[in-house]
Amino acid sequence: MILERIVPTVLSVRRLQRADAALITAYGGDPDKHTSLGLVTCDQDDAMYVALDEATKHAAVDVIFARSFYAGAAHASGRLSGEILGVLGASEPEAIEAGLEALLRCLQHDACFYDADGKRGVTVFPHVISSLGEYLSREAKLAPGTPMAYLVAPPLEATLGLDAALKAADVTVVKIQPPPTETNFACAWLTGDLDACEAAAVAYAAAVVEVAATPRR
16 A cells, blocks of 8 residues: 655744743743744644654754644644644754754655545545654653554544554554544554554554545445
């Protein structure tokens, strides 16, 4: 099964070298630690969450803010809004630069949604993280370095996909987010060894493709 990648579009990237302490606090950071910020908007929220986690593996940065926008990129509040704002915080601008470089590389070459019906009318995110970084390991309450399958699809497709994934591999549920998420999809995080996470992701994607091809059966 080979699916077409839908590469995320990065809409804006900015740096704040000496951010105001009140702003840092409001966005979840520590003004004594996070004096420099890197801000990114993108049209794929889940790809951004993975990319933010990737940044923590390559630089001394923390993810101080990451939130999906309601209804997704197709209903964004502005041309540069997309469906998520991610904010990295660090004590030095050089760390922000290194973190942003890793984040942007991940969005360009790794984390993305896939076209599940040949028309981009149904998309799927069957992503496997081979080694969690500081951000998603904290969110998932797993140890850094743990493999995790990060699975997202539209509501019905995601439901059948998750059932297929759980039956296909020896994986444990970390989190299930039933529909709707902020972007009206559904999400699940599964963990196990790397082979099991990959098998679960393949089964998930295959089920989504099958539903897209035959929605009534």
